[in-house]
Amino acid sequence: MEQHHSSGSSEKHQTDANAAEEVAKGLHPHQNLKLLVVKGYPGKRFPHWMLPNLTKVDLRDCLNCSCLPVLGNLLFLRTLFLHGMPSLKHIGPEFYGEDTRQLFPSLEELVLIDFIILQEWLGPDGKDAFPKLSKLIVKKCPKLTSMPLLASLQHLELRECSAVLFNSIRCASSLTVLAVEKVPDFSPLSGGSIVNNPLLSSLEIIACPGLCFLPSESGNLTALKSLKIHWCEELSSFRQGFQNLKALEFLEICDCHGIISIPEGIESLGSLRSLSIENCDSLTSLPLSLKNLTCLEHLTIMNCPKLVSLPADMHQLSALQSLTILSCPQVLSLPEELQYITTMHRGVVLA
Structure with a gap:
C-alpha cells in the first residue's frame, strides 16, 4: 500500500509545500518585530521578509526546508535557534546574504538540533562572520563534518555528533566550557582541541565509548575547575597529568565501569571541593591520599x-561538610575518627 501511494503522497507534499510558500509570501510581519518563532512550516524555502530589528529567531520542525533563510544581515540578532530540519544538507552562502561587510554582527548564541542529513556548514567567502558568537550547541547532527572558524566561541556543546566534526573545530583557544556527549571515537587528544586550551574551566564528557583514558596532556588544563565524566564504560585509567589539575574544584x-581505582595523585588536587563517584561497578578502593584533600x-x-x-585518617579532611555512602554493600562501617570533623553539618549517610 505504501508503494502504491508513494507517488501521490509525494505530489501532495509538493503541493502543500508550494501552497505554504505562497501563503508565507503574502504575510507582512511588522518591521519592528523583535522575536520571530516559526514552527511546523511545510515549505521548502522561507520567504524574504524584511525584519531588520529581530533580536531572536526560533525555527522549529520545518521538515521540508532545504535552504535556510538569509539571516546574516540582521544587525541586532542575538539568539538563533534552529531545530528539526531533516531535509537540509548544506549551510552555505544563502545563510549569510550579500552586501554586508560583517555577518551576524550581534549573534551571541546559536543552537542547531536535529539536522540528520546535514553534511557541511560553510563559512562566507572572504567575509567576517559571527564576531560575537560565544555559545554554540550542536546536537543530533551525525553527518556534519565541518563548521566555519568561530574565533570568539567560549561555550561549545557537541551532542550526538561525529568525532570528525570535533576534530575539525578551530576555536579551541577561546573555549571556557566544553561538553561532549555521544560522540563515537571521541578522544581528547584529537586535534589538540582540549589538552592545549589554557582557558577551559569546565569539561563534560558523557557516553563516549572511545574514551579509554584521560591523557597525561590533560594536565595542561591549568584553569579547569569542573570535570564531569559520565557513562564512559571503557575508561579505565587516569594518566599522570591528572595530578596537575591544580584549579579543579568539582570532580x-x-x-564508568572500567575504573578499578582512583590514582594516589588525587592528593595534588588542592582546590578540590566536591568529589562524586557513582555507579562504578569495578571500583575496589579509594586512594589513601584522599585524606590530604584539605x-x-x-x-x-x-x-x-x-x-x-x-581509607584511614579521613578525619584529616578538615573542611568536609557532607559525606554520603550509598549502595556500597561491602562497606560495613565508617572510620570512628569521622566524629571529630567539626565542619560536618549534613552528617554521614551509610546505606
Whole structure:
C-alpha cells in the first residue's frame, strides 16, 4: 500500500509545500518585530521578509526546508535557534546574504538540533562572520563534518555528533566550557582541541565509548575547575597529568565501569571541593591520599558494589561538610575518627 501511494503522497507534499510558500509570501510581519518563532512550516524555502530589528529567531520542525533563510544581515540578532530540519544538507552562502561587510554582527548564541542529513556548514567567502558568537550547541547532527572558524566561541556543546566534526573545530583557544556527549571515537587528544586550551574551566564528557583514558596532556588544563565524566564504560585509567589539575574544584565520575581505582595523585588536587563517584561497578578502593584533600567539602560514593572500605585518617579532611555512602554493600562501617570533623553539618549517610 505504501508503494502504491508513494507517488501521490509525494505530489501532495509538493503541493502543500508550494501552497505554504505562497501563503508565507503574502504575510507582512511588522518591521519592528523583535522575536520571530516559526514552527511546523511545510515549505521548502522561507520567504524574504524584511525584519531588520529581530533580536531572536526560533525555527522549529520545518521538515521540508532545504535552504535556510538569509539571516546574516540582521544587525541586532542575538539568539538563533534552529531545530528539526531533516531535509537540509548544506549551510552555505544563502545563510549569510550579500552586501554586508560583517555577518551576524550581534549573534551571541546559536543552537542547531536535529539536522540528520546535514553534511557541511560553510563559512562566507572572504567575509567576517559571527564576531560575537560565544555559545554554540550542536546536537543530533551525525553527518556534519565541518563548521566555519568561530574565533570568539567560549561555550561549545557537541551532542550526538561525529568525532570528525570535533576534530575539525578551530576555536579551541577561546573555549571556557566544553561538553561532549555521544560522540563515537571521541578522544581528547584529537586535534589538540582540549589538552592545549589554557582557558577551559569546565569539561563534560558523557557516553563516549572511545574514551579509554584521560591523557597525561590533560594536565595542561591549568584553569579547569569542573570535570564531569559520565557513562564512559571503557575508561579505565587516569594518566599522570591528572595530578596537575591544580584549579579543579568539582570532580564527578559516574557510570564508568572500567575504573578499578582512583590514582594516589588525587592528593595534588588542592582546590578540590566536591568529589562524586557513582555507579562504578569495578571500583575496589579509594586512594589513601584522599585524606590530604584539605579543601574537600562534599564527598559522595554511590552504587560501587566492589568498594570494600574507606581509607584511614579521613578525619584529616578538615573542611568536609557532607559525606554520603550509598549502595556500597561491602562497606560495613565508617572510620570512628569521622566524629571529630567539626565542619560536618549534613552528617554521614551509610546505606
